[in-house]
Amino acid sequence: xxxxxxxxxxxxxxxxxxxxxxxxxxxxxxxxxxxxxxxxxxxxxxxxxxxxxxxxxxxxxxxxxxxxxxxxxxxxxxxxxxxxxxxxxxxxxxxxxxxxxxxxxxxxxxxxxxxxxxxxxxxxxxxxxxxxxxxxxxxxxxxxxxxxxxxxxxxxxxxxxxxxxxxxxxxxxxxxxxxxxxxxxxxxxxxxxxxxxxxxxxxxxxxxxxxxxxxxxxxxxxxxxxxxxxxxxxxxxxxxxxxxxxxxxxxxxxxxxxxxxxxxxxxxxxxxxxxxxxxxxxxxxxxxxxxxxxxxxxxxxxxxxxxxxxxxxxxxxxxxxxxxxxxxxxxxxxxxxxxxxxxxxxxxxxxxxxxxxxxxxxxxxxxx
Amino acid sequence: xxxxxxxxxxxxxxxxxxxxxxxxxxxxxxxxxxxxxxxxxxxxxxxxxxxxxxxxxxxxxxxxxxxxxxxxxxxxxxxxxxxxxxxxxxxxxxxxxxxxxxxxxxxxxxxxxxxxxxxxxxxxxxxxxxxxxxxxxxxxxxxxxxxxxxxxxxxxxxxxxxxxxxxxxxxxxxxxxxxxxxxxxxxxxxxxxxxxxxxxxxxxxxxxxxxxxxxxxxxxxxxxxxxxxxxxxxxxxxxxxxxxxxxxxxxxxxxxxxxxxxxxxxxxxxxxxxxxxxxxxxxxxxxxxxxxxxxxxxxxxxxxxxxxxxxxxxxxxxxxxxxxxxxxxxxxxxxxxxxxxxxxxxxxxxxxxxxxxxxxxxxxxxxxxxxxxxxxxxxxxxxxxxxxxxxxxxxxxxxxxxxxxxxxxxxxxxxxxxxxxxxxxxxxxxxxxxxxxxxxxxxxxxxxxxxxxxxxxxxxxxxxxxxxxxxxxxxxxxxxxxxxxxxxxxxxxxxxxxxxxxxxxxxxxxxxxxxxxxxxxxxxxxxxxxxxxxxxxxxxxxxxxxxxxxxxxxxxx
Numbered sequence: 001x002x003x004x005x006x007x008x009x010x011x012x013x014x015x016x017x018x019x020x021x022x023x024x025x026x027x028x029x030x031x032x033x034x035x036x037x038x039x040x041x042x043x044x045x046x047x048x049x050x051x052x053x054x055x056x057x058x059x060x061x062x063x064x065x066x067x068x069x070x071x072x073x074x075x076x077x078x079x080x081x082x083x084x085x086x087x088x089x090x091x092x093x094x095x096x097x098x099x100x101x102x103x104x105x106x107x108x109x110x111x112x113x114x115x116x117x118x119x120x121x122x123x124x125x126x127x128x129x130x131x132x133x134x135x136x137x138x139x140x141x142x143x144x145x146x147x148x149x150x151x152x153x154x155x156x157x158x159x160x161x162x163x164x165x166x167x168x169x170x171x172x173x174x175x176x177x178x179x180x181x182x183x184x185x186x187x188x189x190x191x192x193x194x195x196x197x198x199x200x201x202x203x204x205x206x207x208x209x210x211x212x213x214x215x216x217x218x219x220x221x222x223x224x225x226x227x228x229x230x231x232x233x234x235x236x237x238x239x240x241x242x243x244x245x246x247x248x249x250x251x252x253x254x255x256x257x258x259x260x261x262x263x264x265x266x267x268x269x270x271x272x273x274x275x276x277x278x279x280x281x282x283x284x285x286x287x288x289x290x291x292x293x294x295x296x297x298x299x300x301x302x303x304x305x306x307x308x309x310x311x312x313x314x315x316x317x318x319x320x321x322x323x324x325x326x327x328x329x330x331x332x333x334x335x336x337x338x339x340x341x342x343x344x345x346x347x348x349x350x351x352x353x354x355x356x357x358x359x360x361x362x363x364x365x366x367x368x
Numbered sequence: 369x370x371x372x373x374x375x376x377x378x379x380x381x382x383x384x385x386x387x388x389x390x391x392x393x394x395x396x397x398x399x400x401x402x403x404x405x406x407x408x409x410x411x412x413x414x415x416x417x418x419x420x421x422x423x424x425x426x427x428x429x430x431x432x433x434x435x436x437x438x439x440x441x442x443x444x445x446x447x448x449x450x451x452x453x454x455x456x457x458x459x460x461x462x463x464x465x466x467x468x469x470x471x472x473x474x475x476x477x478x479x480x481x482x483x484x485x486x487x488x489x490x491x492x493x494x495x496x497x498x499x500x501x502x503x504x505x506x507x508x509x510x511x512x513x514x515x516x517x518x519x520x521x522x523x524x525x526x527x528x529x530x531x532x533x534x535x536x537x538x539x540x541x542x543x544x545x546x547x548x549x550x551x552x553x554x555x556x557x558x559x560x561x562x563x564x565x566x567x568x569x570x571x572x573x574x575x576x577x578x579x580x581x582x583x584x585x586x587x588x589x590x591x592x593x594x595x596x597x598x599x600x601x602x603x604x605x606x607x608x609x610x611x612x613x614x615x616x617x618x619x620x621x622x623x624x625x626x627x628x629x630x631x632x633x634x635x636x637x638x639x640x641x642x643x644x645x646x647x648x649x650x651x652x653x654x655x656x657x658x659x660x661x662x663x664x665x666x667x668x669x670x671x672x673x674x675x676x677x678x679x680x681x682x683x684x685x686x687x688x689x690x691x692x693x694x695x696x697x698x699x700x701x702x703x704x705x706x707x708x709x710x711x712x713x714x715x716x717x718x719x720x721x722x723x724x725x726x727x728x729x730x731x732x733x734x735x736x737x738x739x740x741x742x743x744x745x746x747x748x749x750x751x752x753x754x755x756x757x758x759x760x761x762x763x764x765x766x767x768x769x770x771x772x773x774x775x776x777x778x779x780x781x782x783x784x785x786x787x788x789x790x791x792x793x794x795x796x797x798x799x800x801x802x803x804x805x806x807x808x809x810x811x812x813x814x815x816x817x818x819x820x821x822x823x824x825x826x827x828x829x830x831x832x833x834x835x836x837x838x839x840x841x842x843x844x845x846x847x848x849x850x851x852x853x854x855x856x857x858x859x860x861x862x863x864x865x866x867x868x869x870x871x872x873x874x875x876x877x878x879x880x881x882x883x884x885x886x887x888x889x890x891x892x893x894x895x896x897x898x899x900x901x902x903x904x905x906x907x908x909x910x911x912x913x914x915x916x917x918x919x920x921x922x923x924x925x
Contacts, residue, residue, distance in 0.1 A: 055875065063890035064710060071715075083875035086886035090613045094774070095871055097404035098781045102788030106874055119612065123405070195593075196606045231594045233609070236891030244696040245490065246594070261891065264694040265702075 041133060045078065047295035053081035054296040057095060059112040060157075060283050062086025065260050066316045073312040074303060080296050088234075089116040096288060100125050108297035111285040114346070117153045126152045126286045132298060134305035143322045145305060147281060147346050155281035156305055156322055157314070160255045160270075161202050162277045162336055164239075167267045169248035178274035179216060182224065182251065189228035192250045194238050202235070202252040206278060207360050209342045215275040218359070243268055255334050256283075259318030262331050269333065276340030375745065379753045379760070382742075385803050386763045388783065389775030393767055396778065397619035403778045413616025414623075422603065427624060430599040433516060434581035440521040442574050445528035448671060453536040456657040457667045464533070465915075466675040470526035471857075472907040473679050474686060475864045475884065475900045480590035481893070482682035482689070483510050483519050485696045492685075515591045520581060522678035527580075528573050530857055531812055534849040535569030538819055568815045575632050576808060582628060583768045585867070600624060601768045608770065622771045629766045633759065686897050695893045711898040716878060724863055724880045724906065727794055731801035732859040735809055736851060738802065743813030744839075748825075761810040764803050769867045776800050777871040792874035804868055805858045816850035817843075856914050860907045880906075 048054075061070060061084050071082045087095065089112030099106055100123075110120060120126050129135060130151040138144070145154045163182070165175055176182055182191065194201050210216040230247040232238035235257045242250045243266030258268060285304065287297045303309040310321040320328040328335070392403055397414065401407025417423050451457050452464045474482075487493045487510035494506035510518065543565065547557040563570075585601040593602055600621060607618035660667060689695035691703045711717065739761075745751075746758045764772065780787045780796055790796035820843065828838040844851075866885045873882050880903050887896035 062886055064714065064887060064892050064895050068710075068714070085873070085875065086889055088609075088889065090609065091871065094402075094404065094613070094777065095781075098777050098871070099791065101404045101782035102785070102791060104781065104788040104791040106792050115612065196609050231596060233589065233593060233605075234889070234891075236889065240696075240891045240893065241594075243694060244485075246488070257891075261694065265697060265699045266694060267697075267699070 038133075040131075044295050045299060048293070048299040049079055051080070051293040051296040053083055054108045054293050054300045055083045055085065055106060056109045056111065056300065057085050057087050057092040057107045058109075059087060059089050059092060061111065061313075063260060065263075066313065069316040070312055073308070074300065077303065077308065078299060080299065082300060087112070089113040092116065093120060096120060096125060097123065100290065105288075105290045105292050107288055108291040108293045109285065109287050109301060111283065113282060114147070114153070114155075114284050117284045117286050118148070120286065120288070121148070121150075121152045125289050127289050127291075127294075128152055129154060129287060129298070129301060132302040132305060134302045134309075140307070140324055141322050142324055143281070145322060147284065153284050153286050154301070154305065155284045156310060157256070157281075157283045158279050158320065158322060159282040160277065160279055160319075160336060161206060161252050162255075163271045163273060164242055164250040164253055164258065164268050165271060166242050166245050166248045167269050169245055175271055176249070176273070177271075179210065179220070182249075183220070183227075187227070187249060189230070190247050190249060191227070192230045192232055192238050192241055192247045193252070194235060195229075195231040195233065202254065204360055205280065205282070205344060206252040208348055208356075209278045209280075209344045210275060212348065213276075213342060215342075221360070239266075239268075242266075255330055255336070256317060256319040259329075259331060259334055262334055263318060270336045272336050272339050274339055276342040277336050277338035278342045278344060279338075280344035281346055375749070375751060375753055378741075378745070379757055382757070382806075383760050385799065386760050386806065389772065389779040389803070390763055390766065392778040392783070393619050393622060393771055393775040396615045396774070397623060398616070400616060402613070402615035404782055410616065413614075413620040416614075417617045417620045422598065423621060426598040426600050426603040429597065430582055430601075433513065433599060434578050434584075437517055437520045437524070437581045438574055438578045440517060441525045441528050441577055442570065444521060444525035444674070445532060445573075446570065448525065448529045448674065449533050449536045451667045451671055453533060454539075454541075454658055455660050455664065455667060457660065457664045457671070459668065463668070463671045463675075466671065466679070467526050467529050468856075468911060468915075469908065470523065470675065470678045471530060472860055472911050473904055474682060475866065475881075475903060476523060477586040477590070477866065477884075477888065478686055478689075478893075478897055478900045479523065479682045480519055480587045482685040483515070484590055485689075486510070486681060486685055487515065511591050511595055513592075513597065516587055516597070519587050519591065520584065522674070524577060524580065525674075526678070527857065528577055530853050531573040531576070532566070532569045534816060534853055535566050535819060537849060539565055568818045571636065572811055572815045575636055576811060579629060579632065579765050579807075582625065583765070585768065585770060601770065604768060605770060608774075619771065622767045625768060626766045629762060633762050686901065690894060690897045690901060692894060695897065707894040707898060711895055714883075716875075716883060717902075719876070720878050720880045720883045721902070721906075723794055723877055724903075727797055727801065727879055728859050728862040728906075728910070731798050731805065731862045732855050734798070735802050735805045735858050736813075736855045739806065739809030739813050739854070740847070740851065742806075742810040743817050744843075746810070747814055747817040748822075758810075758814075761806050763807075765807040769804075769865075772804065773800075773868050773871050776803075776868070781872065792872070792877060794877040797869045797872055797877060797879070800868055800872065801858075801862050801865070804865075805861070808861075809854055809858060812850055812854045813847070816847050820846050852914055856911045859910050859914070863903050863907050863910075 061067060063086075067084045071084070074080060074082045085092075085107070092107075092110055092112050093116040096107055096110055097120075110117060110126075117126070128151050129146070135146060135151075135154065143158070145156045147153045147155055163176070163179075176184075176187070181187075193203055207221055211218060211221070229251075230241065232241050235253060238250060239253055239258050239261055241247060242253075243261050255270060258266070258270075262268060285301060287294070287301055291297045304313065305323075307323060307325050310323045310326045314321050314326060314329045317329070318334075319330050320326075396403050398409055398411060399407050400410040400412065448467055452460050452467070457463065473479075485491055487508050489506040489509050491506075491508075491510070494508060497503060497507045498505075509515065539562075543561050544557050547561045552560065583601060584599075585605065588597065588599045588602050589605070591597075592599070598606075604618045604621055607614040607621070690707055691705065693699065693702055693704050693706075742757060742761060746754050746761075767775065780800070781791045782788070787796070790799070824842050824846070825838050828842045829835070833841070864881060866881045866888075869879065869882060870885060873879065880899055884896050884899040884903065887893070887899060
């Protein structure tokens with residue numbers, strides 16, 4: 001018995017050792033490819049390579065499907081290690097604030113929702129990014145990635161929000177065509193929403209865009225709020241619940257987080273609603289002040305904004321970039337043909353005033 | 369003088385490490401912006417929290433759910449402990465290992481999801497029952513109150529079993545026999561002999577369990593949240609998940625735990641205060657098994673059934689899930705080996721494995737030495753610091769795990785320079801686990817020491833042995849079953865803990881549990897399951913080794 005036990009332990013150890021990654025050569029293929037390269041940029045690249053690594057607190061880069069390809073591509077390009085710590089927006093911000101308060105700096109970059117990053121900016125924990133070459137290629141972008149006048153925070157990816165159905169549970173004829181259709185009692189208790197409906201949630205942005213564009217009224221959300229929902233704590237979990245068939249319809253979710261599940265066979269489909277489909281900038285990124293690897297941090301964010309970085313990221317994620325020279329990697333079946341594009345201006349994304357928020361929460365939850 | 373200084377130094381150091389994070393949590397409850405943001409002193413968090421009807425609803429749900437789960441888990445654990453330690457049921461050592469496996473087996477988060485997939489209205493169990501009995505409607509729905517009670521009970525009964533088994537095993541059967549010979553009935557013997565003797569271990573474990581249930585988060589999130597079943601911890605999580613996070617409200621709600629745990633400590637002191645619970649004395653004892661006749665096969669079958677339901681079913685679901693393209697989705701050609709290839713080629717895995725081993729062995733070993741010392745000081749040594757020390761040892765359970773991890777972040781990372789110097793290192797994480805394990809470790813060691821009679825030590829000292837020699841040759845062998853049990857529990861809890869160090873790790877100190885959580889956050893469930901299965905393998909290996917070592921120690925003592 002003991003013999004078999006020790007044998008099992010040995011097998012486990014050997015298996016882990018054998019499966020550990022082989023050492024990567026890590027030699028940079030080139031450092032000469034920046035179109036707007038200057039001496040100062042060359043110096044920054046050299047300094048970044050000396051620093052050797054960059055630590056990203058990330059709400060968007062942490063999935064296994066994204067981290068691996070991104071880390072390998074960045075290392076191959078510059079010979080710099082990318083270390084991703086997966087966090088939620090609030091969690092990442094709190095970690096950064098604590099590190100700055102304790103003057104023990106670990107993170108170099110932070111990505112997450114706009115309010116979290118703008119809080120970091122207001123607290124003086126970010127640096128301006130105006131000098132990054134990839135951001136100066138204005139003709140390459142359909143929408144400017146720079147979000148704030150001071151150029152601290154950037155966003156390179158459109159977030160597309162729309163209802164989704166599970167195609168095994170909802171026949172094509174039964175698909176709702178408009179948000180008003182969702183008031184039909186047949187959807188009661190069968191709609192997934194992400195809860196809590198925080199002000200960075202899909203539900204809140206949907207509410208803002210539909211009500212502010214006079215497409216729906218507060219009354220609609222009051223009625224919807226009185227219905228039963230299938231509550232799910234995160235985007236990712238709610239998408240998985242739809243794919244598994246826990247409920248047949250998702251009230252509002254992003255294509256970005258759906259694509260990886262679709263690739264694994266999830267029977268899901270986006271709906272182009274009569275009122276329109278929402279496009280806006282929600283995935284934001286910045287470089288942190290007092291970053292332990294300041295040059296590597298800028299190099300990484302610039303690479304993320306470059307054609308090469310955007311291709312590596314969106315190919316792995318299965319969605320699209322604001323860069324014109326990067327193909328749309330969204331799977332065909334998940335590409336929405338919007339009946340109307342509802343662009344939510346960034347100022348509205350940032351609208352976090354207590355009254356709007358309270359109004360929204362009252363409509364949806366009554367007791368908040 | 370030296371003794372005096374060392375005792376009070378221990379109180380001061382422990383007091384600081386434990387109370388400082390708690391103080392930061394309290395500070396967050398009365399600071400409008402959270403401890404790391406500008407703001408001012410305000411009690412608005414308390415006002416908002418305690419004027420909301422949802423708070424009272426969640427609080428009431430927490431209390432009654434915890435109470436029921438404590439009763440059901442303790443009943444099951446006592447039954448299992450009685451069968452395995454006090455009866456002649458066949459293959460008892462093997463059965464004991466099976467119960468251990470339930471606790472060691474699986475991280476609670478994927479286990480809860482596994483039960484969701486097994487027993488939700490569209491789950492495998494309902495499909496099987498509806499097909500077999502030609503039923504139109506599903507029979508069970510685990511996404512409900514009873515589902516939360518069911519999954520909690522079968523998992524935590526195994527933990528309670530581990531904690532009360534040493535007491536059952538150490539109980540001298542001659543005490544019960546004497547009672548019966550003196551004419552007492554079986555019921556009277558149980559009431560007047562068995563129950564009082566076992567009461568420190570049973571009551572102590574019940575209180576620990578109640579607090580754990582009140583703190584429980586994962587099961588309630590998976591099996592209750594989608595249907596708006598809110599408990600205090602899911603409400604706190606709700607508040608922390610809003611943007612910006614509602615720290616004052618969340619931290620003020622956490623203060624409820626403070627009151628509850630203080631109440632329970634008081635209750636325990638009141639109930640167990642000055643009573644004698646010595647069962648291991650210098651007279652020697654003989655734990656004779658009760659002969660069950662043919663009923664022994666029934667008890668054997670019931671323990672096996674418990675093992676199948678609580679371990680085999682979810683374990684099978686998880687192993688199956690690790691080979692599925694999409695866990696829970698039965699599509700054409702649903703299986704793949706790709707998940708394992710990706711997981712085993714992940715550059716982070718080997719380092720996370722090494723870090724996990726260092727952290728869990730270190731925290732369990734150093735922790736047990738510390739907790740044994742604390743147990744000894746609070747039970748055996750008469751000095752004025754006993755009560756404060758006992759009080760301090762309970763404090764880490766005064767707030768839920770999620771809040772405690774924020775407390776550690778604010779105090780140990782954002783706080784004093786000598787602690788923030790450890791920021792991001794595995795040493796800081798170990799320190800945090802030492803603090804977190806304090807209530808369980810010191811409480812169980814106290815219970816164990818209560819059971820060992822003073823005369824054994826006194827005899828050794830009268831015979832000329834030093835205090836250390838007496839501790840090593842007399843106390844340590846007698847306490848080793850409890851010591852090993854708690855070591856294993858701490859080792860396993862450290863390996864599987866996904867919340868406590870969520871704010872504290874870096875790439876260099878990443879452990880398997882946070883790798884698991886990172887995958888979970890991104891709905892990479894198949895990857896998370898594989899990490900969970902590796903964690904299971906580590907837990908079982910650690911437990912088997914500890915038991916083998918422990919058994920040898922006991923037999924040579």
